[in-house]
Amino acid sequence: MGHEIIRMTDIVKNYFIGLPNELHILKHIDLTVREGEFLSIVGASGSGKSTLMNLIGVLDRPTSGTYVLDGTPVGKMTDDQMSGVRNRKIGFVFQTFNLIPRNDALKNVELPMLYAGMASGTRVRRAEELLELVGMGDRMHHQPNELSGGQKQRVAIARALANDPPILLADEPTGALDSETGRLVMDLFHRVHEKDGKTIVLITHNPELAAETERIVTLKDGAVVSDRAAEGKAVGRQCS
Amino acid sequence: MFLKENIQLAVAGLKSNRMRSFLTMLGIIIGIGSVIAIVSIGGAVTASVSDTMAGIGANMIQVYVTPREAQNTTTNVTVGGNNMDESDLITSDQIGSFQRKFADEISAVSLEEDVGVGKVQDGHRYANISAVGANPGYREVSNVKMLQGRFLQDRDVKAGRRVAVVSDKLVSNMFRSRENPLGREVSMNASGWEETFTIVGVYKFERSGMMGGAASADKDVRTQMYIPVSVAKEQARYQNYLYFSLKTKSVTDSQAFSKKVDKYFSKIYADNSKYTCRSYDMENMMSSVTSVMNTISIAVAAIGAIALLVGGIGVMNIMLVSVTERTREIGTRKALGARSGYIRAQFIVEAVIICLIGGVIGVVFGILLAWLGVTLIGMKLTVSVPIVLISVGFSMLIGVFFGYYPAKKASRLDPIEALRYE
Numbered sequence: 242m243g244h245e246i247i248r249m250t251d252i253v254k255n256y257f258i259g260l261p262n263e264l265h266i267l268k269h270i271d272l273t274v275r276e277g278e279f280l281s282i283v284g285a286s287g288s289g290k291s292t293l294m295n296l297i298g299v300l301d302r303p304t305s306g307t308y309v310l311d312g313t314p315v316g317k318m319t320d321d322q323m324s325g326v327r328n329r330k331i332g333f334v335f336q337t338f339n340l341i342p343r344n345d346a347l348k349n350v351e352l353p354m355l356y357a358g359m360a361s362g363t364r365v366r367r368a369e370e371l372l373e374l375v376g377m378g379d380r381m382h383h384q385p386n387e388l389s390g391g392q393k394q395r396v397a398i399a400r401a402l403a404n405d406p407p408i409l410l411a412d413e414p415t416g417a418l419d420s421e422t423g424r425l426v427m428d429l430f431h432r433v434h435e436k437d438g439k440t441i442v443l444i445t446h447n448p449e450l451a452a453e454t455e456r457i458v459t460l461k462d463g464a465v466v467s468d469r470a471a472e473g474k475a476v477g478r479q480c481s
Numbered sequence: 482m483f484l485k486e487n488i489q490l491a492v493a494g495l496k497s498n499r500m501r502s503f504l505t506m507l508g509i510i511i512g513i514g515s516v517i518a519i520v521s522i523g524g525a526v527t528a529s530v531s532d533t534m535a536g537i538g539a540n541m542i543q544v545y546v547t548p549r550e551a552q553n554t555t556t557n558v559t560v561g562g563n564n565m566d567e568s569d570l571i572t573s574d575q576i577g578s579f580q581r582k583f584a585d586e587i588s589a590v591s592l593e594e595d596v597g598v599g600k601v602q603d604g605h606r607y608a609n610i611s612a613v614g615a616n617p618g619y620r621e622v623s624n625v626k627m628l629q630g631r632f633l634q635d636r637d638v639k640a641g642r643r644v645a646v647v648s649d650k651l652v653s654n655m656f657r658s659r660e661n662p663l664g665r666e667v668s669m670n671a672s673g674w675e676e677t678f679t680i681v682g683v684y685k686f687e688r689s690g691m692m693g694g695a696a697s698a699d700k701d702v703r704t705q706m707y708i709p710v711s712v713a714k715e716q717a718r719y720q721n722y723l724y725f726s727l728k729t730k731s732v733t734d735s736q737a738f739s740k741k742v743d744k745y746f747s748k749i750y751a752d753n754s755k756y757t758c759r760s761y762d763m764e765n766m767m768s769s770v771t772s773v774m775n776t777i778s779i780a781v782a783a784i785g786a787i788a789l790l791v792g793g794i795g796v797m798n799i800m801l802v803s804v805t806e807r808t809r810e811i812g813t814r815k816a817l818g819a820r821s822g823y824i825r826a827q828f829i830v831e832a833v834i835i836c837l838i839g840g841v842i843g844v845v846f847g848i849l850l851a852w853l854g855v856t857l858i859g860m861k862l863t864v865s866v867p868i869v870l871i872s873v874g875f876s877m878l879i880g881v882f883f884g885y886y887p888a889k890k891a892s893r894l895d896p897i898e899a900l901r902y903e
Contacts, residue, residue, distance in 0.1 A: 300816060300896050321820045328818020339813040339900070343493045355486060356818040400817070 243276030245309075246407055246440050247297060252306035254292050254463075266292045268463040270306070274442065276407065279434045281443040281451040281471075284460035291412075293460065294444045298333060298410045299326045311407055328356050332401030332439075336413035338393040340385040346372060346396045347381045353403040371399040375429060391422030398429055402439075409433065409441045415450065427453060483823065484830070491831040494803075495838070502835065505799045508792020509839030509879065510846060513872045516785035517847025518854065520868050523774050523781075525851075525860045530770050540735045541622060544742060544760045545724040546570055569756045570721030571746075579745060580727075586738055591615070591622035591726045594713040597672030598703065601647075601655065608654035609703040610647075612671040614713020622728045625707075630663045630682035637681075637709045645669075645678035648686035648704035669706065674716050678708060735762045789876070792839070793883040800832050800887035804894075811891050812899025821892035828891050832884025833877050840876030844869050 254267040266289050274280060284290045295301040296308065299315050300323075308316050311330055318326065327333075332353075340349050350368035359367075372381050375395040385393060394414060401409055411430065415423030427450065433439050443454055451457045452471050459467040495502040546569060573592070580590050594614035600607050619625070620632040628649055637644050645667065652662045662680050669676055686704045714720055729735045739762040746758030804811070811824055848864055855862045 295897050298816070300900075321822070324815060324818050324820045327816060333816050335813075335900070339809060339816075341810055341813060343497055344490075352814070353817045355483060356814075356820075356823065404818075 243438075245273050246276045246311050247272065247274035247442075248307075248309045249273070249296070250307045252293075252296065252303045252308065254289075254296065254301070255304045258304065266463050267296075267303075270463075270465060272458065272465065274440060276440055277434075277438045278456060279430075279441045279443070279454045280456040280458060281445055281454040282458045282460060283445055283448065283451045285446065287462075288460040289463040290444055290446075290460050292463075294410065294412055294442075297408075297442060298331050299323050324356075328353055329404055330406050330408060332398075332403070332406045332409045334394070334397050334401050334409060334411035334414045336416040338385070338390070338397045338417070340388075340393055340396060340400075342385055345382045345384055346377055346388070346399075349385070349396055350400045350403055353400060357404050367403065368399070371402055372396070374402075375399045389422070390418050391425055394418065394422075394426050395429065398426070398433070402433065407440055409439050410444075411441065412444045413446070414443070415447075416445075483826070487827050487830040488834065490827065491834040494831060495835065501799065502838075505795055505835055506792075506839030506842065508788060508795045509836050509876050510792075510843040512785050512788030512792050513840050513843025513876055514847035514850060515788060516781065517844050517868065517872055518850035519781040519785075520778065521848065521851035521862060521864055522854045523778055524863055524865060525855045526858075527770070527774050528863060529860050531767065540729045540731065540763075541726055542729065542735055542739050542742060542760050542762045543724060543726045544571070544746065544758055546756050547759045549755060549757050565719070565723075565756070567719055567721055569753060570719055570723055571725065571758065572721045575749060576722065576725055579742075582745070583738075583741070586729055586731075586741075588728045588730045589618040589621035591619040591728075592710050592722060593619060593725075594710050594717050596674065596708070596713050596716060599669060599671030599674075601651065601667040601669045601706070603655060603668065606655050608651040609701055610651065610669065610671065610706040611703055612669060612706050612708060612713070614710035614717075615707045616710045618727075619707065622726050626685040626687070628683045628685050630680070632682055632684075633707060633709050638711045641711045641715070642709060643676060643678050643712065644681045644709065646682040646684055646707040647680055648706070649683055650686045650702055650704045651706065652683055654700065672716075676712075678706075736764060738762075739765070789879055793836075793879045796832055796835055796880065797883040797887060799835075800828060800884055801890070803831070804828065804887050804891040807891075808894065808899045808902040811894050812896045812902065815894070815896035816900060824894075825888040825892040828888035829881060829884045832888070833880035836876045836880030836884075837873065840873045843876070844872055847872075 249270055249272040252267055252270040252272075253265070256264040256266060270293065272293075282290050282293060292301070296303055299310065299318075302318075302323075303316060306316070307314060310326065313326065313330075315323065315326055333339075340346075341352065344352070347365065347368050350371055351364045354364040354367060369378070369381065372378050375398055377392060377395050377399065380388065380392060383392075385396075388396065398409075398414075401411075409430070414430070415426050418426060430441055430443070431453070434441050441454075443450065445451055454471055457467070457469060457471050458465055546565075576590060576592070580587055592615065596612035596614060598609070598611045600609050615633055616638055617632060617634055620627075625632060625646075627646075630646070632646055633644065636642075647662070647667070651667075655667065656662050656665065662683060665680050666677050667680060669678060684707075686702075688702075729738050739760045742760040743758070746760075750757040814824060815821075848862075851864075852862050
């Protein structure tokens with residue numbers, strides 16, 4: 242196992258801070274993820290897993306506690322600094338794909354590289370490679386509305402890999418897909434994990450998907466109630 | 482910031498929603514179009530007026546008898562008021578002694594008496610004319626270019642001879658091409674006055690901007706027929722003169738000389754309680770034309786500004802709608818690492834592109850409109866390149882101004898909220 246890529250210490254997230262009905266969403270979370278791990282965060286809705294994902298993904302700041310991402314403390318950054326960290330360190334995969342409309346698959350994959358300031362030629366070449374990798378090489382110039390759900394999610398994964406970030410953060414990536422295409426997407430994650438050694442954090446409420454990962458962190462009412470190695474992790478290996 | 486990508490993005494966005502984009506642009510199109518149209522038409526009219534005036538000559542001064550209360554306005558010259566008396570007008574003796582006194586500065590004095598419009602006819606041949614009584618000085622002051630024969634002379638005026646100087650147009654209408662018109666007689670009927678005149682000279686007719694209407698066919702064009710002023714006076718209501726014009730020897734002194742003329746005639750009219758004399762030089766007249774044009778321009782600029790303001794608000798409105806519609810997209814972009822400056826630039830560029838395209842369409846539309854208007858009144862269209870550039874630049878500025886607020890709003894969206902937006 243590699244070094245600690247995510248280290249969250251005593252993370253608290255409250256909403257309506259200072260008001261009488263202050264909400265305590267995350268209560269003193271400690272979470273450490275090593276480089277190359279494939280872990281899932283599970284929990285019922287309202288357990289705080291979305292809030293935790295937003296914090297891991299540097300979309301939000303904790304109320305208190307420290308978060309060191311790949312050696313960089315990110316708790317007190319400005320919005321633009323946070324944008325920069327997301328751009329370089331995190332590859333997002335969303336449940337609803339969130340491809341940019343009116344931009345073809347290639348342009349969508351180029352986007353994080355554009356924000357990173359990469360030159361146009363390099364950008365296009367890398368985007369083409371990534372689309373080939375996810376098996377979308379023949380649909381590079383299709384608009385999102387011309388793609389099926391599974392195809393969209395594959396483009397989204399290619400986009401998440403664009404800047405070669407150390408972490409992929411996937412929020413219910415198969416939630417909007419049927420079981421067959423969902424299987425294909427999961428296989429893609431396994432492949433990326435095994436071939437490139439990417440750290441993958443999968444947020445899900447589906448125990449079957451969680452069982453495919455190496456480690457399952459269970460949240461309940463804003464606290465980690467279980468953190469264990471998954472028993473059936475061999476299942477994913479067989480499929481890939 | 483990522484200008485090329487932003488422009489491509491904006492154009493793709495506009496294309497995907499053509500009708501809405503067009504309606505958004507309409508305010509800008511109308512604003513820019515109306516400004517371009519009026520400025521171009523105004524430019525054509527001003528150019529035409531100055532052409533006409535330059536044709537008359539910059540060193541020309543006109544002297545009018547004017548009512549005392551109106552003497553400070555240049556635009557409201559009452560010519561031939563009903564309560565005028567023969568003694569209120571300028572006599573030819575007064576003009577003669579005036580001319581002798583300033584002989585060093587005056588190159589010619591022109592007297593004229595309008596007879597009216599009519600035609601000369603010989604069987605089925607005819608020519609439209611406007612009969613004007615003139616003295617020999619008329620030729621120099623009004624720049625009449627002789628082709629054949631001579632202009633009217635002092636002896637024609639003194640003897641009241643029935644002679645006429647006609648245009649080459651009249652000649653081509655009335656005579657066969659080889660015929661010598663000099664010495665030929667023509668029968669004129671103008672304002673009910675029938676008289677026969679002997680042609681002594683032919684001048685070259687020049688269509689000037691103001692007088693040559695586009696409507697009349699070449700054959701029917703009305704040209705002036707000059708007859709001795711004394712002959713015209715036989716039919717006139719007043720024997721003395723309501724006005725006369727003169728040409729100074731030097732162009733630069735005409736304004737100064739105009740003041741001397743005023744002084745000279747105000748002495749003569751000192752005892753007249755109702756009327757006085759006032760001189761107008763061309764610069765004076767030009768400035769009154771210019772001031773009318775300026776007033777019109779300001780009015781149109783105000784209308785254009787209002788249209789552009791309304792157009793700009795329309796652009797802002799549609800940009801706000803666009804920001805709301807694309808909330809998720811903005812959230813995604815932020816999640817992927819877009820800084821707020823980039824999001825702001827993206828929306829400002831889009832607003833600028835809308836306004837730029839609107840501005841360009843507006844310019845084309847305005848020029849077409851101006852061309853139509855100018856062609857209808859028979860003038861030539863001149864498009865001012867600086868005005869076009871300023872208009873397009875200004876419409877882009879509107880894009881920046883009215884696009885800024887929606888863009889700012891977009892850039893400040895919280896990525897978590899935006900990603901959750903349905």
